[in-house]
Amino acid sequence: MADYPFQNIEQKWQSFWESNKTFRTPENVDTSKPKYYVLDMFPYPSGIGLHVGHPLGYIATDIVSRYKRMMGFNVLHPMGFDAFGLPAEQFAVEHGVHPRVTTENNIDNMLRQLKAIGLSYDWDRKLATTDVDYYKWTQWIFLKLFNSWYDTDQDMARPIEELIPRLETTHEGWADLNASQREEVLAGYRLAFLAEVPVNWCPQLGTVLANEEVTNEGRSERGNYPVFKRPLKQWMLRITSYADRLEADLDGVNWPEPVKMMQRNWVGRSEGAHVDFDVDGLEEKLRVFTTRPDTLFGATYMVLAPEHELVDSITQAQFRTAVDAYRKVAAGKTDIDRMSESKVKTGVFTGGYALNPATNTQIPIWIADYVLAGYGTGAIMAVPGGDERDWDFAEVYDLPIIRTVQPAEGFEGKAYTGDGAAINSGFLDGLEINEAKATMIAWLQENGHGEGTVNYKLRDWLFSRQRYWGEPFPILRGEDGSVRAVDAKDLPVMLPPMEDFRPTATDDPNAPPRPPLSRAPESWRIVEIDGKRFERELNTMPQWAGSCWYYLRFIDNQNEATFADPEKEKYWMGPLGVDLYIGGVEHAVLHLLYARFWHKVLFDLGYVTTVEPFGRLFNQGYIQAYAYRDERGIAVEATETVDQDGRPAMEVQDQPGRKFFYKGEPVTQEYGKMGKSLKNAVSPDEVNERYGCDTLRLYEMYMGPLDASKPWNTRDIVGVNRFLRRVWRNFVGEDSDAILVSDERPTDTQMRLLHKTIVRVTNDMERMSFNTAIAALIEFIAEFVALESIPRGVAEPFVLMLAPLAPHMAEELWQRMGHPETLAYAPWPISEDKWLVEDTIKLVVQVNGKVRSTIHVASDATKDDILAASKSDENVARFIEGQTIRREIYVPNRLVNIVVG
RNA sequence: GCCGGGAUGGCGGAAUAGGUAGACGCAACGGACUUAAAAUCCGUUGAGCUUAAUGCUCGUGCGGGUUCGAGUCCCGCUCUCGGUACCA
Numbered sequence: 001m002a003d004y005p006f007q008n009i010e011q012k013w014q015s016f017w018e019s020n021k022t023f024r025t026p027e028n029v030d031t032s033k034p035k036y037y038v039l040d041m042f043p044y045p046s047g048i049g050l051h052v053g054h055p056l057g058y059i060a061t062d063i064v065s066r067y068k069r070m071m072g073f074n075v076l077h078p079m080g081f082d083a084f085g086l087p088a089e090q091f092a093v094e095h096g097v098h099p100r101v102t103t104e105n106n107i108d109n110m111l112r113q114l115k116a117i118g119l120s121y122d123w124d125r126k127l128a129t130t131d132v133d134y135y136k137w138t139q140w141i142f143l144k145l146f147n148s149w150y151d152t153d154q155d156m157a158r159p160i161e162e163l164i165p166r167l168e169t170t171h172e173g174w175a176d177l178n179a180s181q182r183e184e185v186l187a188g189y190r191l192a193f194l195a196e197v198p199v200n201w202c203p204q205l206g207t208v209l210a211n212e213e214v215t216n217e218g219r220s221e222r223g224n225y226p227v228f229k230r231p232l233k234q235w236m237l238r239i240t241s242y243a244d245r246l247e248a249d250l251d252g253v254n255w256p257e258p259v260k261m262m263q264r265n266w267v268g269r270s271e272g273a274h275v276d277f278d279v280d281g282l283e284e285k286l287r288v289f290t291t292r293p294d295t296l297f298g299a300t301y302m303v304l305a306p307e308h309e310l311v312d313s314i315t316q317a318q319f320r321t322a323v324d325a326y327r328k329v330a331a332g333k334t335d336i337d338r339m340s341e342s343k344v345k346t347g348v349f350t351g352g353y354a355l356n357p358a359t360n361t362q363i364p365i366w367i368a369d370y371v372l373a374g375y376g377t378g379a380i381m382a383v384p385g386g387d388e389r390d391w392d393f394a395e396v397y398d399l400p401i402i403r404t405v406q407p408a409e410g411f412e413g414k415a416y417t418g419d420g421a422a423i424n425s426g427f428l429d430g431l432e433i434n435e436a437k438a439t440m441i442a443w444l445q446e447n448g449h450g451e452g453t454v455n456y457k458l459r460d461w462l463f464s465r466q467r468y469w470g471e472p473f474p475i476l477r478g479e480d481g482s483v484r485a486v487d488a489k490d491l492p493v494m495l496p497p498m499e500d501f502r503p504t505a506t507d508d509p510n511a512p513p514r515p516p517l518s519r520a521p522e523s524w525r526i527v528e529i530d531g532k533r534f535e536r537e538l539n540t541m542p543q544w545a546g547s548c549w550y551y552l553r554f555i556d557n558q559n560e561a562t563f564a565d566p567e568k569e570k571y572w573m574g575p576l577g578v579d580l581y582i583g584g585v586e587h588a589v590l591h592l593l594y595a596r597f598w599h600k601v602l603f604d605l606g607y608v609t610t611v612e613p614f615g616r617l618f619n620q621g622y623i624q625a626y627a628y629r630d631e632r633g634i635a636v637e638a639t640e641t642v643d644q645d646g647r648p649a650m651e652v653q654d655q656p657g658r659k660f661f662y663k664g665e666p667v668t669q670e671y672g673k674m675g676k677s678l679k680n681a682v683s684p685d686e687v688n689e690r691y692g693c694d695t696l697r698l699y700e701m702y703m704g705p706l707d708a709s710k711p712w713n714t715r716d717i718v719g720v721n722r723f724l725r726r727v728w729r730n731f732v733g734e735d736s737d738a739i740l741v742s743d744e745r746p747t748d749t750q751m752r753l754l755h756k757t758i759v760r761v762t763n764d765m766e767r768m769s770f771n772t773a774i775a776a777l778i779e780f781i782a783e784f785v786a787l788e789s790i791p792r793g794v795a796e797p798f799v800l801m802l803a804p805l806a807p808h809m810a811e812e813l814w815q816r817m818g819h820p821e822t823l824a825y826a827p828w829p830i831s832e833d834k835w836l837v838e839d840t841i842k843l844v845v846q847v848n849g850k851v852r853s854t855i856h857v858a859s860d861a862t863k864d865d866i867l868a869a870s871k872s873d874e875n876v877a878r879f880i881e882g883q884t885i886r887r888e889i890y891v892p893n894r895l896v897n898i899v900v901g
Numbered sequence: 902g903c904c905g906g907g908a909u910g911g912c913g914g915a916a917u918a919g920g921u922a923g924a925c926g927c928a929a930c931g932g933a934c935u936u937a938a939a940a941u942c943c944g945u946u947g948a949g950c951u952u953a954a955u956g957c958u959c960g961u962g963c964g965g966g967u968u969c970g971a972g973u974c975c976c977g978c979u980c981u982c983g984g985u986a987c988c989a
Contacts, residue, residue: 003940041989044988044989048926085988085989086987086988086989199987200987208987209987210987210988211985211986211988212988213987213988256906258905258906259905260902261904261905262905262984265903265904265905266904266984266985266986322908330922357972368903374986393982458986459986461986462987465987466987543987543988543989544989546989584983585906585983585984586984586989587984587989588904588905588983588984588985589984589985590989591943591989593986619906621907622982622983626983644904647947671981671982672982672983675988676988677989702913702914702925702926703913703914704915705914705915708906708907709906709907709982709983710914711912713912713913715928716926716927716928717911717915717927718927719913719925719926722941723926725940726941726943744947748960758913763917764917771914771915771925771926772915772917772924772925774925774926775914775915775925776924778925778926779924779925785941785942786942843921843922844921846921846970848969848970849920849970850970852919853955854921854955864922874955874957875954875955875956878956886969887969887971888918889970891920894921895920895921895970897920897969898969899969899970
């Protein structure tokens, strides 16, 4: 046997696990045992397959799963595919291949790649969001949303039927309304409802585009067609009803603080006031939201978002040309561009004036793109003295600035946002901010100029997509425009078979959108109920829908009667939800907020038992790699990018002085998250073939801490591969192929090393510090390199500790050591205190905080002994000689610091 | 712009609660084994200084601060990465 035969061994154990169903979690587990639900954020089955960034999280959850099994837990560790989505549909549009075909091929390929890493998933629970018996339940949940409303009295969602008797008393004239009028009222309460919202509309593609698909110039990535912001009637989900709970319940979950912070900021609760301004020549009042009503005396001008609905009526004739031009430019920019393009604020005067109700003075009304239509009321009162953006704007356009808060002493900045007493503010003068706010709100309410209110940054969730490859809505529309839900018993609403997946293109930006499903056969589109004709909803759900609840389906994926059996749900989700959820921090707000929202709706309606879905969240870092963008700002394939000499970029990207080209066009190099967005993926297959998957697993974990981002570097892989081969040589005879484990008693030194290692590795497993766990195992085996054989008493615990990390080799060695059973459920080694006590301890001795010596003392030495020993040390003595000892600090087991001077 | 991370030798990283900065690995260099190469094993490796020691000085992105003691805490920056609501 020349070397570690990883191909044979890995193949052997992967087949063993598969045919023995080693990792099958039974439908009915022994519920007296503790459970552990370990979940990965499931992948999108992309055409290029897995890249080495995916397994980073999957290997980590696999290690945790294997470790927990050895610790005696019932482990639920499933995997699936988030398989609806844009790329399969675009491929279908371009090549005429049905998205289901592409998707299934991609899933097969990724499944092969996942299995080749030896991940211990219960594959019998595999699912894809595109499975009909999965999306049936996605539609079922949508019906629950449609048929529910948010009862602010009970602070929970309730079935819509409970609302109707209430409306009879609370809604004036309810009794006189006809059916469609009543439906209109109910729509204002439903958690799923229709509304007009602005979107990136590309008429030539006949579709709405993601911001990502829009170039810097406001054109489409595909085809380079113009893109317009225009309002479109869309399905929305009333996530804003849950704003307070989404924020408050973060206190109860074990999540990374930064993610909680991002969610809190995303919900963006802020207390403040609505203030209504009279506008010259306008019936309506102009309403703004402000978090600082106390600064009203300093409001010297107003700014509307260019899209604000009152811009037309406020704008005076001589300013109209400038205003229209400005609005047109703003419409072509994304929100991010509007805020980041430059620090210089732009805007135009409308010619209109409003009356500041506090000062009774006329203040000019401007429009500027630093005010966004989607936040607050889309209009602000500008207080340059107290807001940096307003100050900048006022400086550019020479608008008056009044301070309303006394700046702290020595303050030399521009806008002052700190604490202080009110000044220049009439009846508020002298009050601190909080008091001034309350006083102003009371004044506004008394005088009919506004009221105190809470505002959220969170917007309702836009839930329609003009696409084919998504869940169809279980919704029908009558010829009179009425909306009707499909009966739950008629689910699923299957995607109709189609050959052409293109939306209908047009040159007219104002033509109504014709989504792909408008091409579906009439037999699908048209439904007749009680003699009335209905057309099915032609939009589909966003990809988020399927990922909002998949963790629940894994619990009971075969159930045909319900999405998951309540008893099973209670066991696996209780008491705090999924025990460990690992995925990238890029999902910090969207996916994780949407899933929490759905979960809370299901909780309110009594379908799940926990308030939160994911008790513990962990973000793995990114594997990063170089990426390239063309002049339009669109990422191009890194693998097809070359340098000026025609060499592949992948080989020369870290050398200085390279210029890069893609299909002859110059591109810019950047560095970032590996993945489909930056088109810079590296496949794990190569590593698997060359070194084996135990090496891949070990390398990905050894690269650094799990939550840190780090660059992929093929060169470093040999390090952990050498470790594995060294282990193999230590355990298996080079010529004899015999196991080299002896039944001799381990030496005391070996036992101490073993137990120290058990403590280190167990600790590292608990805190998911796998890189240092591997380092401990490397150090351990280094002590045995010179030996002919390893005593069984230390060899077996070592193999067990290796098992979660490099399971194939560990299983093989375990079997060769005489164990017929898999080690997947063998108990994890336990350290014994008697091997952890040391006779002597090493202490560092510092003088004035600088290390001057190390001393060895008996582990039971007293502080006095230790200080005496420190001071008598030759080098220490040199530094304290002739000086007064001012302080003596002794940190047990660590150091002594003698302060002199 | 806004919200959230990160920055430690030539490289990836370690330092778990404020207590020896650089564990472990890569690369590099030197040596052993070998006809040779691969593989393997042993050793050196943050920078600098000197009287060469059980020595000294500097050193964790930059500038300040707190502390007996700071990679770690505080204040102010720089660069960089993630998100920014239709990529997921």
